Amino acid sequence: MVAMPAPDQAVLTRREEIIAALRQIVPGEGVIDTVPERRAYETDGLTAYRQLPMVVVLPSTTDQVSQVLRYCQQNNVKVVPRGAGTSLSGGALPLEDGVLLGMAKFNRILEIDIPNRCAVVQPGVTNLGITTAVQDQGFYYAPDPSSQIACTIGGNIAENSGGVHCLKYGLTTNNVLGIEVVLMNGEIVRLGGKYFDPPGYDLMGVLTGSEGLLGVVTEVTVRLTRKAPTARAILLGFPTSEEGGKCVADIIAAGIIPGGMEMMDKPAIHAAEDFVHAGYPLDVEALLIVELDGPAPEVDHLIAKVEEIAARNGAVTSRTSRNEEERQLFWAGRKAAFPAVGRISPDYYCMDGTIPRKALPLVLARMREMSERYGLGVANVFHAGDGNLHPLIMYDANKPGELERTEEFGADILRLCVEVGGVLTGEHGVGVEKRDLMDSMFNETDLAQQQRLKCAFDPNGLLNPGKVFPKLHRCAELGRVHVHRGQLGFPDLPRF
Amino acid sequence: MPAFQAKDAKQIGEVIAWAAAEEQPLEVRAGGSKRALGRPMQTEHVLDISALSGITEYEAPELVLTAGAATPLAEIDAALAQKNQMIAFEPADWRHLLGADGTKPTIGGVLACNLSGPRRIKAGAARDHFLGFQAVNGRGELFKAGGKVVKNVTGYDLNKLYAGAYGTLGVLTEVTIKVLPKPETVRTVLVPCLEDTTAIEVLTEGLNSPHEVSGAAYLPPNITRRSQAGTVAQSQGGVALLRVEGPEPSTAYRSEQLTDMLGRYGPAALLGESETERLWEALRDVRLLAEPPDRYVWRLSVTPSRGASVACDIARSVDAEYLLDWGGGLIWVSISATAPDAGADAVRTAVRTHGGGHATLVRAPENVRAAVSVFEPLPGPLAALTARVKEGFDPRRILNPGRMYAGI
Numbered sequence A: 001m002v003a004m005p006a007p008d009q010a011v012l013t014r015r016e017e018i019i020a021a022l023r024q025i026v027p028g029e030g031v032i033d034t035v036p037e038r039r040a041y042e043t044d045g046l047t048a049y050r051q052l053p054m055v056v057v058l059p060s061t062t063d064q065v066s067q068v069l070r071y072c073q074q075n076n077v078k079v080v081p082r083g084a085g086t087s088l089s090g091g092a093l094p095l096e097d098g099v100l101l102g103m104a105k106f107n108r109i110l111e112i113d114i115p116n117r118c119a120v121v122q123p124g125v126t127n128l129g130i131t132t133a134v135q136d137q138g139f140y141y142a143p144d145p146s147s148q149i150a151c152t153i154g155g156n157i158a159e160n161s162g163g164v165h166c167l168k169y170g171l172t173t174n175n176v177l178g179i180e181v182v183l184m185n186g187e188i189v190r191l192g193g194k195y196f197d198p199p200g201y202d203l204m205g206v207l208t209g210s211e212g213l214l215g216v217v218t219e220v221t222v223r224l225t226r227k228a229p230t231a232r233a234i235l236l237g238f239p240t241s242e243e244g245g246k247c248v249a250d251i252i253a254a255g256i257i258p259g260g261m262e263m264m265d266k267p268a269i270h271a272a273e274d275f276v277h278a279g280y281p282l283d284v285e286a287l288l289i290v291e292l293d294g295p296a297p298e299v300d301h302l303i304a305k306v307e308e309i310a311a312r313n314g315a316v317t318s319r320t321s322r323n324e325e326e327r328q329l330f331w332a333g334r335k336a337a338f339p340a341v342g343r344i345s346p347d348y349y350c351m352d353g354t355i356p357r358k359a360l361p362l363v364l365a366r367m368r369e370m371s372e373r374y375g376l377g378v379a380n381v382f383h384a385g386d387g388n389l390h391p392l393i394m395y396d397a398n399k400p401g402e403l404e405r406t407e408e409f410g411a412d413i414l415r416l417c418v419e420v421g422g423v424l425t426g427e428h429g430v431g432v433e434k435r436d437l438m439d440s441m442f443n444e445t446d447l448a449q450q451q452r453l454k455c456a457f458d459p460n461g462l463l464n465p466g467k468v469f470p471k472l473h474r475c476a477e478l479g480r481v482h483v484h485r486g487q488l489g490f491p492d493l494p495r496f
Numbered sequence B: 001m002p003a004f005q006a007k008d009a010k011q012i013g014e015v016i017a018w019a020a021a022e023e024q025p026l027e028v029r030a031g032g033s034k035r036a037l038g039r040p041m042q043t044e045h046v047l048d049i050s051a052l053s054g055i056t057e058y059e060a061p062e063l064v065l066t067a068g069a070a071t072p073l074a075e076i077d078a079a080l081a082q083k084n085q086m087i088a089f090e091p092a093d094w095r096h097l098l099g100a101d102g103t104k105p106t107i108g109g110v111l112a113c114n115l116s117g118p119r120r121i122k123a124g125a126a127r128d129h130f131l132g133f134q135a136v137n138g139r140g141e142l143f144k145a146g147g148k149v150v151k152n153v154t155g156y157d158l159n160k161l162y163a164g165a166y167g168t169l170g171v172l173t174e175v176t177i178k179v180l181p182k183p184e185t186v187r188t189v190l191v192p193c194l195e196d197t198t199a200i201e202v203l204t205e206g207l208n209s210p211h212e213v214s215g216a217a218y219l220p221p222n223i224t225r226r227s228q229a230g231t232v233a234q235s236q237g238g239v240a241l242l243r244v245e246g247p248e249p250s251t252a253y254r255s256e257q258l259t260d261m262l263g264r265y266g267p268a269a270l271l272g273e274s275e276t277e278r279l280w281e282a283l284r285d286v287r288l289l290a291e292p293p294d295r296y297v298w299r300l301s302v303t304p305s306r307g308a309s310v311a312c313d314i315a316r317s318v319d320a321e322y323l324l325d326w327g328g329g330l331i332w333v334s335i336s337a338t339a340p341d342a343g344a345d346a347v348r349t350a351v352r353t354h355g356g357g358h359a360t361l362v363r364a365p366e367n368v369r370a371a372v373s374v375f376e377p378l379p380g381p382l383a384a385l386t387a388r389v390k391e392g393f394d395p396r397r398i399l400n401p402g403r404m405y406a407g408i
């Protein structure tokens, strides 16, 4: 287990005083301090980690957020922002000596602006809530994490979340036009708006995916996308993952970027089929769902091309959806893959690494070896278009030592992703979960540079500490410039 | 001006470490095609990184390309074309506009200036395709960020920060970008429009349709007359232009649908492949406003539906010509060389009055760029935050100092 920073005893001693001060800022039920009520916030989607927060604060205005942060900065109190608490990397894990800042009350859609294809919303609005508000007008908000019913747009920004459609339509970062953020010192800054590319440094871009470490998002302007008139899916089965992977590569090499392209391995296919009876073939090693969306003539044209590419790559199953119902059925199994694995195993642990797609067969083979060595089953679902792999490790938390073994297995998988040229996380974030693996991808200099960015936003390291970075350095130490004055150290360098 | 010609990242590190110790500001230069962009700098040395050139990794089906930061864009375009792929954000080529014909734009320069083109509305800007890099910071340390895969959230997305930082936060040495398939076919639907406001309606209708428009521009009558593209030049007045790209059956269908849908505004015409290509390239590179070369040229990013109003306001207070792209969200304005403060007050007031946005003085003589804010001035807290970010990457302020803002 990853250890969190030691609590500040001075802050814990002053708990009552701090709570009283916070009540001055956020009146009434906005400050929660009883144990049973705080319990609701003790974990997020990474349930293996739990910690009761010192106090929960639920502000409802930007001004309150600003005052809370300023107070906390002045009083050396840590703050952990939280949206819906669905983070799978422990991004919203509370701290014993910290304020848990819940953004749930920021739940209003402020403006829908169809002529400019955007909406202005508060950060606590759910991802699906945005789409629901605009779908009557033929629009939707494109990034669609599987958790979209529950997760908030503020959390999506913090994690730069993706979904099955993000190869074609982009991640959160490609679909946000503007944000309002409160810095740890209480200052409110607005970045971007209803126009493209904010002036100056792209601080909106760097806040997106910053896992709640740089500022608290209090307003968001998102882009809206016109819904495609048609969508059809093809269900393809392959005898080996090599052939499935080759098919994906050939589809892209043929110039086709599908709306969605998802792969599942045998254990995942079986779990899903047993659960939802989507009609998946059970005798294949790899199942591929390719969805094409757009105007009907384009979709029909591309479907025919994909069918031909699949046949050339040895697909033993090839079924094209003939109607909306069938398309939904093809997806039903994939969408239920997580709960389906949950049915056949007491617990499962969802990993999230990205690999160069060509490494898929190698990674799956090595993962099978590891699975045997650790004595733990693993099922794989794969955003095949962009190489984002979600291995689901099956374990039983009640068996002593099994969670620890699962974590080790998971860490080995992620190191493997890095080894083959990939990365530790494609969409779930580093959080606490992968914090101590950061040095498998980045060296000290890389990490120090990232932390210097943090210093520009939060010099005292009070916003969501203990996440993302394995070692916490003081900003004063990071900021020191070591000057080696003297001769020009490169006599052979031509100067003209 | 003396130039250090670094042959690799290590030498870049040595030069910067020396410059930091001696507090000697450096102008970072690769192809030198955009030296006239930004505020003029008072640097005594040039750090020439043009040796860091060449594609190091490119596998078409992975949609990823890695290259030395000073690799000429032309070399990358050629390699991609062989695999029917492209840099999807359609980076603008401002050489002619900036009087830099003959220079070689590089991928690092394109990223550092966060360039984009008409396809910005559909495919994003350089920032959206920048996946990873190695760079030397202002301490002379080589470090890396991001990755070499298309989907990655490990650590801060420093790619975004470096895109559009104009080399003020570090010297890129190696970059990884996302690449995409080239569309098989492309067409343009041209709708004659007499009024700017009608044009915005046409563009909005096109963009809000399900036809995946990948270019949405408006040329007023005085600009169409100047166009080289036959159909545009022949049209008697202003024209709204909508581009669709994709496989043949798709572009045929979508262009027909758009023509029908917008027919009530006037007789729509369909432009073929080669005319379409020339037209959007001219738009991308601002060729229609490049002459005469002494006029100031501004680039404005605004709320699309307000584009026409912003442009009209400016034209009312100074001698200005303009055209609209991005469905109204991008305005290119050329202003008479006699206008006081290069027209900055007129331009920025108009932007502020119509919902905000930002304006960049892309072309002006050096003395004017020294006196007028080239980039949109930032409000207090944001300016302070920007200075702290600079401090974190380049504490001695030696990398392209003052290129964007004084003191940055």
Ligand SMILES: Cc1cc2nc3c(=O)[nH]c(=O)nc-3n(C[C@H](O)[C@H](O)[C@H](O)COP(=O)(O)OP(=O)(O)OC[C@H]3O[C@@H](n4cnc5c(N)ncnc54)[C@H](O)[C@@H]3O)c2cc1C
Binding pocket: A044, A045, A080, A081, A082, A083, A084, A085, A086, A087, A088, A090, A091, A092, A103, A123, A144, A145, A146, A147, A150, A151, A152, A153, A154, A155, A156, A157, A158, A159, A160, A161, A162, A163, A164, A211, A212, A213, A215, A216, A217, A218, A338, A427, A428, A464
């Ligand atoms: C079943 C399931 C399926 C999932 N599927 C996907 C998927 O397909 N794709 C994907 O990308 N993710 C997926 N996730 C992960 C998760 O849903 C996303 O990371 C989501 O964006 C988190 O949103 P949230 O509102 O729950 O944020 P939280 O979990 O509350 O917080 C996440 C992080 O954001 C920070 N934060 C929250 N709000 C703010 C704010 N207003 N300002 C600043 N920081 C803030 C927190 O401090 C924390 O670091 C899934 C999770 C589950 C449980």
